[in-house]
Amino acid sequence: MNDYRYDHQTVQGFILSSIFWGVVGLLIGLLISVQLWAPAANFAPYLTYGRLRAVHTNGLAFGLGVGAIFGLSYWIVMRLCKRPLLFPKLARVQLWLFNAGIAAAAVSLMAGYTQSLEYAELEWPLDVAIVVLWVMFAVNVFGTIVKRNEEQMYVALWYVIATVIAVAVLYLVNNLAMPSGFTKSYHVFAGVNSANVQWWYGHNAVGFVFTTPILAMFYYFLPKSTGLPIFSHRLSIVAFWSLIFAYLWTGAHHLVYTPLPDWIQTLAIVFTIFLIAPSWGSVVNGYYTVGQDWTKMRSNYLTKFFVLGITFYGLQTVQGPTQGLRVVSQLIHYTDWVPGHVHMGTMGWVTMVTAASIYYVIPKIYGTTVYSEKIANVHFWLVLVGQLLFSITMWITGIRQGWMWKATDAEGKLVYRNFIDTVAGNYPYWHTRTLAGIIFVVGMLFFVYNVLKTIQKGRALEAQATPPASAAITAV
Amino acid sequence: MAGKIYSKPIAFSVLATVAILVGTIVTMAYPMLRADMHPKVDGLAPLPALELAGRDLYQREGCVNCHTQTVRPLGSEVVRYKGNRAEEPNARYSLAGEFAYDHPFLWGSKRTGPDLAFEGWLKSAAWQYAHFENPQQIVPKSNMPSYAFLARSPVDAPQTQANMRALRRLGVPYTDADIAGAPAALAGKTELDAMVAYTVSLGKAVDRGGKGGLEIDLAEPNPVATDVAAVKRGKELFDAQGCSACHGEEAEGVEGVAPSLVDDTFLAVAGDLPDAAYFGIIKAGSDVKGQLGRPGLADGGMQPYGGELSDGDIWAIVAWLRNQKAHEAAEGHGGGHE
Numbered sequence: 002m003n004d005y006r007y008d009h010q011t012v013q014g015f016i017l018s019s020i021f022w023g024v025v026g027l028l029i030g031l032l033i034s035v036q037l038w039a040p041a042a043n044f045a046p047y048l049t050y051g052r053l054r055a056v057h058t059n060g061l062a063f064g065l066g067v068g069a070i071f072g073l074s075y076w077i078v079m080r081l082c083k084r085p086l087l088f089p090k091l092a093r094v095q096l097w098l099f100n101a102g103i104a105a106a107a108v109s110l111m112a113g114y115t116q117s118l119e120y121a122e123l124e125w126p127l128d129v130a131i132v133v134l135w136v137m138f139a140v141n142v143f144g145t146i147v148k149r150n151e152e153q154m155y156v157a158l159w160y161v162i163a164t165v166i167a168v169a170v171l172y173l174v175n176n177l178a179m180p181s182g183f184t185k186s187y188h189v190f191a192g193v194n195s196a197n198v199q200w201w202y203g204h205n206a207v208g209f210v211f212t213t214p215i216l217a218m219f220y221y222f223l224p225k226s227t228g229l230p231i232f233s234h235r236l237s238i239v240a241f242w243s244l245i246f247a248y249l250w251t252g253a254h255h256l257v258y259t260p261l262p263d264w265i266q267t268l269a270i271v272f273t274i275f276l277i278a279p280s281w282g283s284v285v286n287g288y289y290t291v292g293q294d295w296t297k298m299r300s301n302y303l304t305k306f307f308v309l310g311i312t313f314y315g316l317q318t319v320q321g322p323t324q325g326l327r328v329v330s331q332l333i334h335y336t337d338w339v340p341g342h343v344h345m346g347t348m349g350w351v352t353m354v355t356a357a358s359i360y361y362v363i364p365k366i367y368g369t370t371v372y373s374e375k376i377a378n379v380h381f382w383l384v385l386v387g388q389l390l391f392s393i394t395m396w397i398t399g400i401r402q403g404w405m406w407k408a409t410d411a412e413g414k415l416v417y418r419n420f421i422d423t424v425a426g427n428y429p430y431w432h433t434r435t436l437a438g439i440i441f442v443v444g445m446l447f448f449v450y451n452v453l454k455t456i457q458k459g460r461a462l463e464a465q466a467t468p469p470a471s472a473a474i475t476a477v
Numbered sequence: 478m479a480g481k482i483y484s485k486p487i488a489f490s491v492l493a494t495v496a497i498l499v500g501t502i503v504t505m506a507y508p509m510l511r512a513d514m515h516p517k518v519d520g521l522a523p524l525p526a527l528e529l530a531g532r533d534l535y536q537r538e539g540c541v542n543c544h545t546q547t548v549r550p551l552g553s554e555v556v557r558y559k560g561n562r563a564e565e566p567n568a569r570y571s572l573a574g575e576f577a578y579d580h581p582f583l584w585g586s587k588r589t590g591p592d593l594a595f596e597g598w599l600k601s602a603a604w605q606y607a608h609f610e611n612p613q614q615i616v617p618k619s620n621m622p623s624y625a626f627l628a629r630s631p632v633d634a635p636q637t638q639a640n641m642r643a644l645r646r647l648g649v650p651y652t653d654a655d656i657a658g659a660p661a662a663l664a665g666k667t668e669l670d671a672m673v674a675y676t677v678s679l680g681k682a683v684d685r686g687g688k689g690g691l692e693i694d695l696a697e698p699n700p701v702a703t704d705v706a707a708v709k710r711g712k713e714l715f716d717a718q719g720c721s722a723c724h725g726e727e728a729e730g731v732e733g734v735a736p737s738l739v740d741d742t743f744l745a746v747a748g749d750l751p752d753a754a755y756f757g758i759i760k761a762g763s764d765v766k767g768q769l770g771r772p773g774l775a776d777g778g779m780q781p782y783g784g785e786l787s788d789g790d791i792w793a794i795v796a797w798l799r800n801q802k803a804h805e806a807a808e809g810h811g812g813g814h815e
Binding site: 036037038039040043046049050051052054055113114115116117118119143146147149152153154159162163166167170174179180181182185186187188189190191192193194195196197198199201242245246247248249250251252253255256258259260261262265268269272331335336339340406407408409412413414415418419420421424425 | 553616
């Protein structure tokens with residue numbers, strides 16, 4: 002057919018892989034949500050909450066998230082460079098290594114091999130594999146961009162480049178460890194320093210896995226699917242540079258009131274507040290882009306995914322900085338508020354935009370349309386309701402518990418002295434969270450079904466268009 | 478000029494790298510060069526082999542997903558974790574210097590269960606064993622999974638030695654003798670032994686025990702001994718303070734966790750002591766047992782409640798305990814003891 006065919010199969014491979022790991026990660030998420038209110042659901046040592054939580058977060062961040070980022074970034078790079086990937090075979094090897102790596106990661110975490118660093122749990126042999134994967138990705142992205150057939154690099158490419166660079170720096174530094182065997186190592190940094198490096202990493206892993214590559218998708222797929230040009234190029238420029246500059250200062254807002262030196266905490270809080278500006282630069286740009294023709298919300302089924310996605314990004318980037326403030330942090334830090342916040346970003350922003358981008362790409366590969374817009378709409382409403390119910394429930398119970406921890410009487414004595422009394426009230430909210438999770442997962446299953454049916458439809462069309470050689474001969 | 482950068486991928490990438498590195502250097506790399514990132518409290522020692530093995534298990538089981546290890550300098554938090562017993566004002570919350578050998582830090586980010594930074598000052602080893610085996614038996618509404626399976630596996634001594642060597646390469650001052658002695662220290666120990674040893678070591682690098690600070694006068698009478706309202710309030714306080722978690726619903730004791738408060742033994746020695754002894758232990762914890770001439774359990778798990786309860790409250794609890802004991806005796810349970 003054309004030069005792109007092989008690369009498109011690779012892109013589709015990444016998308017299908019990411020969907021597969023996404024379903025695994027979501028189902029584990031449901032199980033650990035049940036374990037929070039039913040300790041008997043910790044069926045065996047390798048299925049305890051303590052081990053599975055990392056399988057949930059890694060499965061979704063690296064399996065669903067990074068898998069989709071690999072595939073969709075390649076799509077964006079090819080389109081914006083007007084050429085196929087520079088190293089198509091390398092991308093295919095990367096696809097297989099990615100799947101082997103995620104499978105090994107899941108097994109190793111269930112076995113209890115962990116560095117105990119959030120979002121960097123994987124032990125050093127897997128870290129090496131991830132570095133290799135990332136180098137493969139970087140070589141293909143940079144190679145293809147250098148050999149591009151389009152003079153200007155569009156905004157989406159800036160975000161892809163920033164992602165490749167930042168994740169490399171973050172991952173390499175925070176995973177520096179001293180091995181004591183194949184399955185065990187120790188962070189080379191100790192104590193407060195270990196904490197500071199980890200949260201510099203942890204916060205920016207969110208920034209450069211859940212923000213910049215998703216913004217790349219947003220800036221590329223929103224105009225492509227609606228036909229509306231991005232409202233302001235100037236705003237895109239300002240937002241991009243200020244975002245990638247400011248993000249790296251903010252990690253220590255995760256360590257407010259810990260023994261970390263105050264000046265680092267304060268600096269982080271200040272930059273966190275500043276970060277609202279570049280984040281909202283993209284939010285405003287998104288709204289004004291769709292604002293050129295709001296009827297797209299009705300006439301184009303993908304528009305609402307992008308608009309709601311950027312809305313949750315906007316809420317997330319105001320809520321996050323608010324949480325960094327000391328007065329707020331002392332109430333909500335360590336409570337369920339925080340998972341409520343994180344899940345708005347992942348379920349609302351990341352998944353909405355990623356799913357819409359996949360809905361756009363898969364039919365394009367086959368030159369067809371999505372299997373069912375109606376199913377896509379059902380998917381949309383279910384994930385929206387599931388995510389809102391999840392986040393709002395967690396915010397309420399987080400404030401409730403944070404307040405109970407702090408409540409003292411006139412003499413300074415605790416009102417709720419027994420910690421368990423502050424936990425017991427969480428149970429109804431944790432039940433609701435599981436319900437919200439089920440609604441969300443059912444929504445995602447509609448999405449998976451729709452994607453698979455679209456591929457089936459595309460393959461049938463391909464088979465019609467290019468009948469087997471023998472059939473062609475008989476026809477003549 | 479500005480527009481050209483978007484058609485020069487190499488220059489663009491260099492500029493993006495610089496943008497990313499500025500904050501990285503100021504907030505992450507530069508602090509490493511400063512002394513305030515590498516403090517160490519006086520007398521901090523590396524964890525002995527058994528406690529280190531416990532810490533490795535704490536990591537393996539992902540305890541950090543539900544338990545933090547930093548007491549913040551907030552009034553309510555200091556009171557909750559009893560940092561207010563410390564004489565040094567700044568020892569009332571977690572100190573940077575306590576974590577100098579923590580590779581990595583295990584402060585966590587979520588308190589589904591309580592903070593454990595001062596756990597060594599709060600609970601006895603006996604409590605920890607019973608709680609790991611079956612959390613709901615000790616804390617009925619708890620959502621913590623059972624870790625009884627740890628009792629079925631021995632500690633991996635060669636791995637622990639390898640871990641000590643790796644930590645030594647990172648600057649943790651283990652001696653050759655420490656490492657050579659590990660197999661002997663770990664002989665016959667289960668993973669549960671290691672986990673408990675680590676748990677009861679938490680926060681012990683800094684003195685937060687308080688000095689007892691109480692002279693017990695055993696002749697001091699209970700001012701509310703015969704006050705019916707006080708007895709009723711004593712029971713309410715007993716429940717509200719969670720005393721039953723260790724001593725049982727009716728203060729009858731929990732096997733292997735904490736003793737009965739209504740029998741004729743006191744601190745494991747036959748023969749009861751007067752009300753003032755109960756008052757002293759509730760108010761100032763196990764630290765005062767030396768004054769009573771009774772050793773009790775080696776690790777003496779009773780924590781002081783003087784921070785939460787007024788003297789009147791404590792006397793009310795003692796009044797209820799005495800009333801409860803009298804009931805037990807009257808119902809014939811204690812008949813044989815008298």
